[in-house]
Amino acid sequence: MDATAQILFGGLFQGSLYAMMAVGLALIWTTIGVFNFTHGVMMMLGAYIAWTLSEIGLPFALVLPLVIVVMAAVGWALQASVVRPLIGRPNIVLVVVITTLAAASLIENATLEIWGPRSKQLPPLIAGNTTILGVGVSLHQIAIIVIAPVVLAALWFFLNRTRLGLALRAVAQNEDASLLVGLNVKALYGLAFAISAALAALAGIFMGGYRFMSPVMGADPLLKALIVVVFGGLSSVSGPIFAAYLIGFFEAICSYYFGLYWTPALLFAVLIVTLMIRPEGIFGSKSRGLA
Amino acid sequence: MSALLEVQSLTAGYGRIDVLHDISISVGTHGNVGLFGPNGHGKTTLLRTISGLLKTKSGTITFDGKPIANASPRSIVDMGLIHVPQGNRLFPDLTIAECLTLGAYTKRARADEAANREKVVKIFPKLAERWRQKVRTLSGGERQMVSIGTALMGSPKLLILDEPTLGLAPKIKEELCASVLDISKGGVPLIVVEQDVEFLLELSQHLYLINHGEVATEIKPGETMDHAEIMALYFGQ
Numbered sequence: 001m002d003a004t005a006q007i008l009f010g011g012l013f014q015g016s017l018y019a020m021m022a023v024g025l026a027l028i029w030t031t032i033g034v035f036n037f038t039h040g041v042m043m044m045l046g047a048y049i050a051w052t053l054s055e056i057g058l059p060f061a062l063v064l065p066l067v068i069v070v071m072a073a074v075g076w077a078l079q080a081s082v083v084r085p086l087i088g089r090p091n092i093v094l095v096v097v098i099t100t101l102a103a104a105s106l107i108e109n110a111t112l113e114i115w116g117p118r119s120k121q122l123p124p125l126i127a128g129n130t131t132i133l134g135v136g137v138s139l140h141q142i143a144i145i146v147i148a149p150v151v152l153a154a155l156w157f158f159l160n161r162t163r164l165g166l167a168l169r170a171v172a173q174n175e176d177a178s179l180l181v182g183l184n185v186k187a188l189y190g191l192a193f194a195i196s197a198a199l200a201a202l203a204g205i206f207m208g209g210y211r212f213m214s215p216v217m218g219a220d221p222l223l224k225a226l227i228v229v230v231f232g233g234l235s236s237v238s239g240p241i242f243a244a245y246l247i248g249f250f251e252a253i254c255s256y257y258f259g260l261y262w263t264p265a266l267l268f269a270v271l272i273v274t275l276m277i278r279p280e281g282i283f284g285s286k287s288r289g290l291a
Numbered sequence: 292m293s294a295l296l297e298v299q300s301l302t303a304g305y306g307r308i309d310v311l312h313d314i315s316i317s318v319g320t321h322g323n324v325g326l327f328g329p330n331g332h333g334k335t336t337l338l339r340t341i342s343g344l345l346k347t348k349s350g351t352i353t354f355d356g357k358p359i360a361n362a363s364p365r366s367i368v369d370m371g372l373i374h375v376p377q378g379n380r381l382f383p384d385l386t387i388a389e390c391l392t393l394g395a396y397t398k399r400a401r402a403d404e405a406a407n408r409e410k411v412v413k414i415f416p417k418l419a420e421r422w423r424q425k426v427r428t429l430s431g432g433e434r435q436m437v438s439i440g441t442a443l444m445g446s447p448k449l450l451i452l453d454e455p456t457l458g459l460a461p462k463i464k465e466e467l468c469a470s471v472l473d474i475s476k477g478g479v480p481l482i483v484v485e486q487d488v489e490f491l492l493e494l495s496q497h498l499y500l501i502n503h504g505e506v507a508t509e510i511k512p513g514e515t516m517d518h519a520e521i522m523a524l525y526f527g528q
Contacts, residue, residue: 163392166385170393173382179344180376181441182368182397235384 005133007252013141015248016148020203021225022232022240023152024196029234031172031192032087034096038078039200039225040218041107046071046201047208047217048111051120060123067205068198075197076190078103084189111215122208144206151202152241155195159237168192227271233284242283293356295319295449295480296341296372301350301360303340309348310336311504318449318497321512323481325495327488333504334484335377338451341482342374343367355448369397371448375438377484378457383427387418390426390437394444403446410477411440414470432463436470443474450474451482456490468493488522 021043028036046067053063082099086092124140125147131137159165171178171188178185200218207217224247232243250270254263274281296318304310310333318324326334339345341352343364352360354372382390391411395404412419415436421429426437435455442450455471456464468490475481475494485491491498498510 163396166389166393167396170382170385170389173384174380176344176376177381179364180342180368180374181393181445182365182400183393184365 002134003256005135007249007256009132009135009137009141010252010255011245011249012145013248014251015245016144017203017206017221018224018228018248019152019241019244020148020199020206021221022228022244023155023237024199025225025229026232026234026237026240027155027168027196027199028192029229030237031168032083032189033172034083034093035100036083036193036196037097037100037222038082038104038107039196040220040222041104041111042071042075042078042197042200042218043204043207043221044111044213044215044218045074045107045204046197047122047204047213048115048120049201050205050208051122051213052115054123060125064202064205067201071201072194072198075193075195078197079190079193083193084186087189108215115215117214119212119214120208121212122205124209125206138210140209148206151199155199156238156241164191224267227267229281230271231274231281233281235280235284239281239283243281293320294353295355296482297351297353298337298341299351299353301337301340301352302348303336303345303350304348305336305345309504311340313350314501314504314506315350316499316506318482319480320497322496323475323483323494325491325498326482326484326501327486327491327498328501328507332502334501335453336504337501338374338453338482338484339376342372342451344374365397368445369399371399371446372451373442373445373447373449374451375442375453375455377453381426381434381438381441384425386423386425387429387437387440388422390441391444394441395446397445400445404444407444407446411443414443414473415440430463432459432467435459435467439470439474443479447479449482450479453484454486455483456485456487 021039025036025039028034049070050063050067053066054060058066082103083096086095086099089095124138125143126139128139129136130139130142159169167178167183168188168191171183171185175185203221204218207221211217228244228247229240231247232239234240247267247270251263251267254266258266294317298314298316301311301314302309314333314337316324326337328334336345340347343359343362347360350360351358354367354370357370359367359370359372382393385393391408392404395401395407400407417433418436418440426434429437439452439455452471456467459467464487471481471483472494481494483491483494485494496512499506500508
C-alpha cells in the first residue's frame with residue numbers, strides 16, 4: 001500500500017510538472033515547427049521574477065498573474081528577436097536550435113549576474129503537510145497536482161474550442177493557406193511563444209516552491225520535457241500531456257524500485273527505444289508536414 | 292464600368308529572378324477572366340503576387356479602387372480578394388467544419404458566416420455529410436471543394452482559382468466544374484487558371500495567354516476563338 005501510494009503520488013506530481021513544460025515545447029513545435037531551447041530558462045526566469053516580486057512584498061496572489069503576463073511578454077520578445085527573423089530561411093530548424101541555445105545561455109548568465117549564485121526558494125502555494133494513504137505529502141505538491149490538469153484543460157479548450165486556438169492550429173499546418181484566409185501569421189507565432197513561456201514560468205513557480213532555485217534549475221525539466229515530447233509525439237498538444245503523466249509514473253516507479261541513480265539512465269533508454277521503434281512518438285501521427 | 296482588379300506593368304519573381312515582366316491585365320470589365328498558357332510561364336506567380344504572397348518589384352495592382360501592391364495578404368483578403376491556390380493541401384489536420392470557420396476569419400466575413408456556410412453547403416452538399424472529417428482523409432476532389440468552400444466563406448468580391456481541376460478524375464472534375472459555374476452565376480467574378488480549354492472557354496469571357504511572363508495574347512468577348520486557334524497558340528503553329 002505504501003509503495004503504491006508513493007508511486008501514485010510521485011507519478012502524478014512529476015507528471016504534472018512535465019506536462020506543464022512539455023506542452024509549451026509542443027505548442028511551439030506544432031505552430032512554428034522549431035524546437036525552443038530557451039524553454040528551460042523561461043521556467044527559471046519565471047521563478048526568479050516571482051521571487052523578486054514576493055521579496056518586495058507583493059502578495060502571492062498578485063505575483064502569480066503578474067509573472068505570467070511578464071513572461072508572456074518575454075516569450076513574445078524572444079520570438080521576435082531570435083526566431084522571427086529566420087522564418088522562411090532554409091534549415092530553419094537547425095538555425096533556431098542554435099539561436100535559442102545561445103539565447104538560453106545569455107539569459108542563464110544574465111540571471112547569475114543579476115540575482116547572484118545563492119540558492120533561493122519561493123513560498124509554497126499552500127503551506128503545510130498532510131498524510132494521504134500513509135504517505136506524508138506537502139500541500140504545495142497537492143496544489144500542483146490539482147492545478148496542472150486545470151491549466152492544461154484550459155489550454156486544450158482554448159486550442160480546440162476557440163477561433164484564435166483554431167487559427168493557431170491552422171498556422172502550423174499550412175502557412176500559405178493561413179495567409180490566404182487572412183490570418184496574422186506573425187502575431188500567431190508570437191502568441192505561441194507567449195503562451196509557451198507563460199506555462200514554463202508557471203511550472204517554474206511550482207518548482208521554486210519545493211526545491212531550491214538556481215540559474216540552471218530549468219535544464220533538467222527541459223531535458224525531461226524533451227524526453228516526454230519525443231516519447232509522446234509532437235503532432236498535437238494532447239499527446240505530450242498524456243505522455244508526461246506516463247513518464248512521470250515511469251520515473252516514480254524507477255526511482256522507487258531502482259533508485260534515483262538509475263532513473264535518468266532508464267528514462268533515456270525509453271527515449272532511445274522510442275526513437276528506434278516509433279520515432280513519431282506513441283501518440284504521434286506518421287504523416288505530418290511540418291518543418 | 293471600371294475594372295475591379297487592374298494590374299499594370301507588373302514585374303515580380305522569386306529572389307533575384309524575375310518571372311513576370313511588365314505584365315498588365317484587367318479584370319471585371321468583360322466577365323470572368325481566364326488565364327492560360329504553358330506551365331512554368333508565370334500564371335501562378337501572377338496570382339501569388341496579386342494576393343500578396345509575393346512582393347512586387349515594380350508596377351501597380353489596384354483592387355476595388357485601392358492600391359494593393361505589396362499589401363499584406365491579410366489586408367487583401369479582408370478587402371474581398373480571395374485566392375484558392377493550386378494543388379491546395381489546405382489544413383490536413385482540421386475538419387471540414389473548422390476549415391470553413393477559418394475561411395470566415397476576417398472581420399468583414401465574420402458577419403456573414405452563417406449565410407455563407409449555407410451557401411457553401413448548397414453548392415457542395417457532399418461536404419455537409421462529412422462535417423467532422425479531417426481534410427487529410429478526403430479525396431482530391433473533396434479537398435478542392437473544401438478549398439473553394441473555405442474561400443467562399445470569406446465573402447469574396449473576386450475569387451481566384453488556380454487550376455481547380457488539376458489531377459481530378461473526369462467524373463469529379465465535371466461535378467466541380469458545374470459547381471464553379473454555379474458560383475460564377477451567383478455573382479462572384481472569377482480569375483481562373485485552367486488547363487482544360489473547354490472548361491475555360493465555358494467559364495470565362497475574357498482570356499489572357501501568358502507566355503514567358505508576359506501577356507502574349509488577349510482575347511476579349513466578341514473576339515471569339517475556336518479550339519483549334521487556342522491549341523495553335525498553346526503549342527505553336
